[in-house]
Amino acid sequence: xxxxxxxxxxRDEIAKNIVDRNMNVDVDEAIRLQDKRSELMKLAEDLRxxxxxxxxxxKGKMDNEARQALINEGRDIKERIASTESELEVVDKAFNxxxxxxxxxxxxxxxxxxxxxxxxxxxxxxxxxVFNFKPLDHVQLGEKLDxxxxxxxxxxxxxxxxxxxxxxxxxxxxxxxxxxxxVIKHGFTPFITPDVAKEEILEGIGFNPRGAESNIYxxxxxxxxxxxxxxxxxxxxxxxxxxxKSALPIRMTGLSHCFRREAGAAGQFSKGLYRVHQFSKLxxxxxxxxxxxDRLHEEILAxxxxxxxxxxxxxxxxDTCTGDLGAPAYRxxxxxxxxxxxxxxxxxxxxxxxxxxxxxxxxxxxxRYKDDDGKTKFVHMLNGTAVALSRAVxxxxxxxxxxxxxxxxxxxxxxxxGGRKEIRR
Numbered sequence: 106x107x108x109x110x111x112x113x114x115x116r117d118e119i120a121k122n123i124v125d126r127n128m129n130v131d132v133d134e135a136i137r138l139q140d141k142r143s144e145l146m147k148l149a150e151d152l153r154x155x156x157x158x159x160x161x162x163x164k165g166k167m168d169n170e171a172r173q174a175l176i177n178e179g180r181d182i183k184e185r186i187a188s189t190e191s192e193l194e195v196v197d198k199a200f201n202x203x204x205x206x207x208x209x210x211x212x213x214x215x216x217x218x219x220x221x222x223x224x225x226x227x228x229x230x231x232x233x234x235v236f237n238f239k240p241l242d243h244v245q246l247g248e249k250l251d252x253x254x255x256x257x258x259x260x261x262x263x264x265x266x267x268x269x270x271x272x273x274x275x276x277x278x279x280x281x282x283x284x285x286x287x288v289i290k291h292g293f294t295p296f297i298t299p300d301v302a303k304e305e306i307l308e309g310i311g312f313n314p315r316g317a318e319s320n321i322y323x324x325x326x327x328x329x330x331x332x333x334x335x336x337x338x339x340x341x342x343x344x345x346x347x348x349x350k351s352a353l354p355i356r357m358t359g360l361s362h363c364f365r366r367e368a369g370a371a372g373q374f375s376k377g378l379y380r381v382h383q384f385s386k387l388x389x390x391x392x393x394x395x396x397x398x399d400r401l402h403e404e405i406l407a408x409x410x411x412x413x414x415x416x417x418x419x420x421x422x423x424d425t426c427t428g429d430l431g432a433p434a435y436r437x438x439x440x441x442x443x444x445x446x447x448x449x450x451x452x453x454x455x456x457x458x459x460x461x462x463x464x465x466x467x468x469x470x471x472x473r474y475k476d477d478d479g480k481t482k483f484v485h486m487l488n489g490t491a492v493a494l495s496r497a498v499x500x501x502x503x504x505x506x507x508x509x510x511x512x513x514x515x516x517x518x519x520x521x522x523g524g525r526k527e528i529r530r
Contacts, residue, residue, distance in 0.1 A: 106205050106468050112136050122211055127219045127428035130206045138200040145193040152186045205308070209465040211427050212436035218426030224439070225426070230410070231419035233443040233451060234504055242446025243502045244377040247273065249510055250530050252502075253378065265367065265382045269498075272528040276501065276514075277385070277494045279521035281360065284387050284412050284492040291408055293358040293389060298338035300362050301329045306341035309469035311433035311462070322364050335359030336488040339390035344470040347481055353474060354393035354401060358491060361386065377499065379447075379454060384495035391487040392472065395464065398485035402461040405489035406438050409457045412492060416515045418500050419443040421453055434460035442500040456496045459489030 112119065112135055120132045159179045163172070216225045247253030252273035258266040269277060289295060304314045307321065307330055314321045314330045322331040332338055339359045348355070363386050367375075378384075389408065391401050406422070413420050425437040437460040441453035464483035467473070473481040505513040511529035519526055 106465065107207055107209060108464075108468070109135075109139060109204050112139055112204075118210070119207060122208065122427075125211065125217050125427040126208050126430060126432075128206075128208060128432075130203065130208075132207070135200065135203045135207065138196055138203060142193065142196050142200050145189055145196060149186065149189045149193060152182055152189060156182045156186065205469070206432075208430070208432040209435050209463060211430060212461075214424070215430065215436050216424055216426045219428040220426070221429050223426040224429060225424045226421045227424050228422040229419075230414060230421070231417070231443075233419045234445065236445070236506075236508075238508045240445040240451070240503065240506055242377065243444075243499045245446070246502050246506055246510075246512065247377075250512065250528055252528070255377070263382075265380070267378065267381060272522075272525065273498065275522050275525070276518070276528070277498055279518040280492055280494055280497045280501070281385070281387060282521050283415075283518060285358070285360070287412055287415070288358045288387070288389055288408060288491050291356070291404075293356040296335070296339065296357055296359040298332070298335045298359040298361045300332055300364070302332050302337050302341060304328050304330060306344065306470070307332075307337055309344065310337045310340045310466055311431065311469075312337060320365050320367065322366060331364035332361060333365045334363050334386060334488075335361040335388040336390060339388065340466055340470060340486060340488070343392065343472050346472060348392070348472070348474045348484065350394070350474050350476060353484065354391055354397060357390045357392075359388050359390065361388070363493075378495040379499055381495060384493060386493045387491040389459075389489040389491050392467075392484050393487070394474070395482070395485050398461050398463060398487060402436065402438075402459065402487055405459045405487060406440075409440050409459060409489055409491065413440055413442060413456065415517050416497075416501065418504055420456070425458070431460070433462040433465045435463045435465070436461050442496075442504075444500055444503050445506075446499075446503045454496065454499070456493060456500060457490035460487065462486050462488070 116132055116136065123130050159175060159182060163175050216223060251271055254268040254270060258268050285295060301324065307314045312321055312333060313319045314323050321333055324330060338361065339357045363384050365382060367380050367382060389405055391405065393401050420440050420442045423439040423441055425439055430437050437458055439455050440457040442456045443451060444454045445451040447454050463485050466486045467483040472484050474484050476482050501515060502512055505515065507513055511527050514522055514526050
């Protein structure tokens with residue numbers, strides 16, 4: 106969440122940012138609730154002081170009439186405290202609900218727009234392959250080469266689940282090891298994270314575990330949910346802790362299964378492996394000093410580019426518009442790889458994203474550091490996809506298909522696939 110002390114002083118900026126993000130949050134109602142909350146807190150404090158004074162006066166010598174008056178006064182104060190605290194609980198809950206709905210500030214350079222079509226491509230790398238035949242999409246390739254089984258996945262688990270088979274399994278594992286080796290080289294500590302997190306951790310990271318618009322699978326009756334990304338579990342790793350300044354930045358990378366409801370996601374651009382309910386992903390997560398987060402954001406993006414340029418894939422880097430940022434992100438860059446089977450003539454499709462969330466998540470999760478002046482301050486948190494394995498499989502299959510129906514393996518993956526250079530039947 107944002108620093109609620111800035112609600113009044115930055116009111117117009119906050120309101121404009123909400124409009125720019127195509128969101129609907131009443132800032133003035135948040136300020137009203139904040140004022141009411143402060144008023145009730147002050148009243149409760151004054152009443153408790155009056156109760157203490159009343160208790161002190163009861164210890165003195167007095168006649169029965171005076172004592173009864175103090176007893177009546179004490180009873181009245183007790184009732185007023187109970188009533189005030191009850192009202193404060195309601196107002197505090199409403200205030201915390203609305204303050205968490207206010208998005209993070211956006212970077213001044215983030216393009217203003219409502220949806221992904223308003224994103225700005227800032228860099229193109231490589232040239233999309235030119236085929237002398239009509240390229241197939243990964244669904245067709247997976248069926249012909251017996252690599253992906255969507256039909257049985259639907260029978261066993263439901264729509265948007267699948268089985269990977271044969272060399273597709275080896276390809277996914279090779280991609281996983283390839284990306285892991287690169288991020289470790291850049292100083293990231295590897296983790297395999299839990300696939301379940303408490304709802305307060307999800308909310309702290311900025312995921313809504315409940316409601317019709319939630320993209321999360323909750324585990325009924327447990328107060329937990331399946332994670333949609335290791336960002337959640339890596340972000341929660343230091344929740345409630347104060348870190349030493351000298352320990353920053355902390356670089357973590359987490360491998361996890363990811364579960365997403367993807368409610369309403371449909372259309373040709375969502376078919377096959379591109380948008381599914383379960384996939385595996387290697388995520389990068391950085392905790393750092395505020396003054397370092399912009400630089401580290403560029404570092405994460407550079408690592409993502411290293412991974413995908415090493416695979417020999419054409420891609421573009423996209424500066425994400427305000428309406429597509431998501432509430433926690435201050436700025437976000439996506440990498441979109443060329444996918445020949447996407448659309449009629451091929452399209453770029455998102456394969457990674459990296460976000461600088463500044464102190465938005467750390468305020469929710471209460472992760473701080475002790476500065477040189479002895480004061481505790483909130484860290485900045487950043488995340489970035491090293492590789493979303495299902496989408497990387499899509500990109501490799503479609504870009505490396507050959508006229509005879511086989512798939513050539515990218516050179517960097519050959520040693521990780523036991524020397525296999527092709528997939529063919």
